[in-house]
Amino acid sequence: MSETPEKIPAKLLLRQLQERIEQDVWDAKKRGEKIGWCASNFPQEITTAMDIKVAFPENMGAAVGAKGGGQRMCEHAEDMGYSNDLCSYSRINFAYADLKTCEELEIPMPDFLLCCNNICNCMIKWYENLALELDIPLLLIDIPHLDEKECDADRVAYIRAQFDDCIRQLEEITGKKMDYDRLRSVMEVSQRSSKAWLRAIDCMKYTPSPFSGFDVFNNMAVACIGRGTAEAAEAFEALADEYEALAREGKSSFKGEEKYRVLFEGIACFAHLRETYKALQQRGINLTATIYGPAFSFLYSNLDELMAAYALVPNCNSFERDLELRLHDAVKNKVDGAVFHVNRSCKNWSGNLYELERQFRERTGLPTITFDGDQSDPRCFSAAQYDTRVEALAEIMAANKSAKEAGEHA
């Protein structure tokens, strides 16, 4: 009798897929193919459809920060003349481009750069410098910031013109031609991945949430780098199925009792992931709302809508749309409070954070805290400050819970 092969947990599937995608870039480089460095929110449909391999410096920055190399690499960039005011992902990357080595993680050196500023305008300056330093082409898709809730036809036309021009340039650089049937197929798969990823994240609405919200920061890597592949779609569907199964049984992989639920606003402090997680987990606080679900889900049904979807990413959105996303998730996912990360590296995200926190608090009536941190430079975080503030938040959430329960029993 044949044995049923043991099902690989989705988390492991995603990890294996991430490693395979990253290895594919090295293999392509070794084969003599042209490979690139790519911004995290650049339309991956182009590179996936053309089978062009790219690495992601932002992901590298997060990983290097998480593995303890952030300060060393940032300091090297600062010795090169870069201000410590600049995004730590970019500082780590400048250091890597100079040293060509990094003990925590390495990515192959690029033959071209794919830049998209829907995540921030600093991307443009970062990639300009790389292009000059490495003497390689820089392809830009400029996505103007939205001050209205929807992306108008003029923006779509502008983005589309650049999208098409990028394809032309990549064809010249790599010698690979775009197959538009394949592009359509990649778009369909990307929809499947995006919807599955959203379905997985949506499980945070259950009480208890079937997983620790900090898992989102690990699992989202494939949403960023591989959502155009069938393997990613399958892995995310498996993840969503697992979470839904756990939710049906009232189980969770969150360690301990989930006493309180919070929205976590901002990028993770990758250089202090364990501390930021532990301070919450030890107090029974689970992260059940984060913008990283919609951040890497691009929903569209045709090319024009694809262009608009890339303009509607959280960092490019209008403030009002951004606030609505948070409010919607806070209600749906039944949060008891919110933690706002004032990220020293990210002026794009931190510039409205105080106003976002204020309006979130006013509209929901929920307690909120802010804390100072950084995505991958460990020097900008104070464990004492974070712990104190989380403690205060926990006390307020506890008092609110008691009051609510007293009110219900009255």
Add this chain to the structure above:
Amino acid sequence: MPELKELLSRCAAVADDPAAQLKTVVAQGRRAIGVLPYFCPEELAYAAGMLPFGLWGAQTQISQAKRYFPAFYCSLAQTTLEMGLRGELDALSGIMIPISCDTLKGMAVNWKYGVGEKVPVVNVCFGLNRRVGAEAYNLAQLRRILRQLEGLAGRNVAPEEIAAAIAVYNENRAVCLRFAALAGAHPELVTPAARSAVLKAGYFMDRAEHSALVGQINDLLALAPEQPWKGLRLVTTGILADMPELLKILEDNRIAVVADQVAHESVSNRTPTPVTDDPLLGMAQRLDRLEGCSVLFDPGKQRGRELVRLAQDAHADGVLWVMAKFCDPEEYDFVPVRRMLDKAGIPVLSVEVDQQMVNFEQARSAVETFADILR
């Protein structure tokens, strides 16, 4: 004809007290529109009969703005917001805020919610990709911005009025560029502070009036005999270089500013608006042609190449980079542009400044040391 000193004093009086200028203009019944950097379509506000009023921050301490911005944002944004929150800019009918950098993205929202009920925001979000499609997109944006400005002005604007405004601004750009060149040729007559004040005054005046005033200064400078300059000749670069203390340090060290690549000063003036049948098209085309500023898409770092050329053409002894604290675009540009200057054998000093600075001793030491090395 008034003497040079009197004309320079008139500029300084305007530059030193923009609040008084705003009060006068509004009292005369003219609306004023605040204009943040960079490259906002001032001509459209001008064509609508409003005075574009430059907002480049102020030397003041911030307090209320701390509710909106964390500490690590540039003082240009923080102090402008501070003035708005204090009510010092309530006389403005609106404010144009361009989304040129990540800080200004935050500024647009913070102003909207902090001050916007009194002074509404006109968002200016131009496309940056000059290689592809930005012109068409920017033309659409200009039309959108024009409609908003017409709403604030309470009237429609005819294309001829825009064309006339463009002519005023092109004239002013040319006059200011000529002034910068003449001031560089006559540092014995125009101190760094006076030079800065002449250019700065234009942000608070009707540009036609400013052109007339600066034109008189230019005429006098053009007639002045050449005098050998025994001091140092520097080119400045950066966002803002108008801090009185810094300018005094330059004067004390007998340093002449012989040319500049400063966003607040000559950068914008180097690119006139082409004259086209549809004046908005000319304005869109101008956006494609702008160079020399860190907020522009600049894949080959033309900014650096232009700076090297400026320094060489002006026979400068070096470059003074007036580094705006917490300015990401400038901080990114510094490393590659500095390399270009080093390669060209042009010495460079970077001095970090902030509009909340009260102590310039560090800057003074740095400039004195630099000057000693160059001599």
